[in-house]
Amino acid sequence: MCILSLMPHVIVSPCIGVKDQACTEVCPVECIYDGGDQFLIHPDECIDCGACVPACPVSAIFPEEDVPGGEESFIEKNRVHFGL
Numbered sequence: 001m002c003i004l005s006l007m008p009h010v011i012v013s014p015c016i017g018v019k020d021q022a023c024t025e026v027c028p029v030e031c032i033y034d035g036g037d038q039f040l041i042h043p044d045e046c047i048d049c050g051a052c053v054p055a056c057p058v059s060a061i062f063p064e065e066d067v068p069g070g071e072e073s074f075i076e077k078n079r080v081h082f083g084l
């Protein structure tokens with residue numbers, strides 16, 4: 001059994017300074033938190049439903065495996081914020 005901590009969805013740079021909150025309104029498990037300059041998704045709480053992706057007006061949310069090139073540092077930013 002895999003015990004690695006997975007991070008299904010990640011919020012990247014377009015959220016910075018925008019923080020529209022549309023994602024927080026559609027997330028069924030309320031796992032999107034205010035991370036200061038942007039919103040961040042709790043890796044252990046996200047159920048990978050994908051509802052937040054089309055809700056984001058600046059297309060800032062991606063499954064971890066689809067995070068655009070140059071935005072990879074946000075994967076670690078999410079982990080560190082939640083102490084993972």
Ligand code: SF4
Nearest residue numbers: 027046047049050052
């Ligand atoms: Fe919430 Fe679903 Fe987005 Fe995960 S993928 S942050 S559970 S809306």
